[in-house]
Amino acid sequence: MKSTHRRDRVRIVALSGILTFFILCLLFYIKGIAPFGSVSLAVMDAQIQYLDFFSYFKDVLTGKNSIAYTFGKGLGGTNIAVYSYYLSSPFSLLVVFFGAQHMNCFFNIAAAFKITMASIAFATFCVHRFNANKRPVITVLLSIGYALCQYNFAQSSNIMWLDGVYMLPFILLQVYNVVRGKKNWGLSVCVGLAIVFNWYSAGIDCIFSGFWFLFELGLFVLEKKAWKKEVFRVICRYVAAMLLGVTLSAALFFPTIMALKKSARGSLDLASLL
Numbered sequence: 295m296k297s298t299h300r301r302d303r304v305r306i307v308a309l310s311g312i313l314t315f316f317i318l319c320l321l322f323y324i325k326g327i328a329p330f331g332s333v334s335l336a337v338m339d340a341q342i343q344y345l346d347f348f349s350y351f352k353d354v355l356t357g358k359n360s361i362a363y364t365f366g367k368g369l370g371g372t373n374i375a376v377y378s379y380y381l382s383s384p385f386s387l388l389v390v391f392f393g394a395q396h397m398n399c400f401f402n403i404a405a406a407f408k409i410t411m412a413s414i415a416f417a418t419f420c421v422h423r424f425n426a427n428k429r430p431v432i433t434v435l436l437s438i439g440y441a442l443c444q445y446n447f448a449q450s451s452n453i454m455w456l457d458g459v460y461m462l463p464f465i466l467l468q469v470y471n472v473v474r475g476k477k478n479w480g481l482s483v484c485v486g487l488a489i490v491f492n493w494y495s496a497g498i499d500c501i502f503s504g505f506w507f508l509f510e511l512g513l514f515v516l517e518k519k520a521w522k523k524e525v526f527r528v529i530c531r532y533v534a535a536m537l538l539g540v541t542l543s544a545a546l547f548f549p550t551i552m553a554l555k556k557s558a559r560g561s562l563d564l565a566s567l568l
Contacts, residue, residue, distance in 0.1 A: 303421040310437035314413035334398035340451040345397045378550040408456040413441035419463035458495025461488040473510040478535040485539025
């Protein structure tokens with residue numbers, strides 16, 4: 295019986311991702327967006343800055359440049375803050391397969407993959423949190439809707455913010471697990487990965503997770519009629535898991551904070567992001 299449920303869940307998640315990617319490919323084809331045309335999602339800051347950053351990152355991956363120290367910043371310096379904000383997403387690794395003249399194509403494909411991943415993440419959340427494998431059509435439609443919502447299209451040029459979109463359902467699912475007394479390490483890992491992938495969008499995810507925690511805690515109290523000690527224990531588990539998640543990202547997050555404090559021009563200016 296468990297194996298049947300597992301197969302049903304896998305099918306729903308896979309179907310959500312496949313249909314989302316197919317719709318994106320169809321839209322790209324109709325609108326002539328690369329690789330089906332010459333139109334690029336990289337507009338405004340993406341055209342001015344981000345494509346150059348990805349070209350730089352390709353040089354890093356091919357051994358022609360360094361994150362630790364680069365002369366690409368005028369007088370030179372560390373690029374760790376630039377990397378952690380713009381380039382640390384796992385989908386950025388796809389840039390190694392594209393030449394400098396195909397950066398727009400890479401940008402579009404990376405955005406499509408991230409949006410598809412958002413559909414997969416939301417479907418995973420639904421089938422585990424709500425046992426939604428009993429309503430596969432609704433789950434698939436909701437997952438596609440989450441992935442293809444207006445925010446994702448509007449921010450497709452700010453591609454680094456899309457990592458927070460697909461990490462949020464994973465974080466919320468683990469918040470549910472923590473409240474229900476399951477292992478805490480899942481939340482810590484998801485939070486740590488979200489910060490590593492993009493610390494700015496991860497901060498928003500972490501704030502939202504706090505509101506979701508209160509929602510799940512309220513349901514838990516109503517269903518289990520939990521006592522004060524039990525509620526306090528759940529709160530402590532959540533806080534500990536979140537703190538551990540931040541600690542897991544320390545190898546990248548703390549050097550980024552130090553770089554932002556030391557430089558107001560060479561690296562990212564923290565005040566300009568707020």
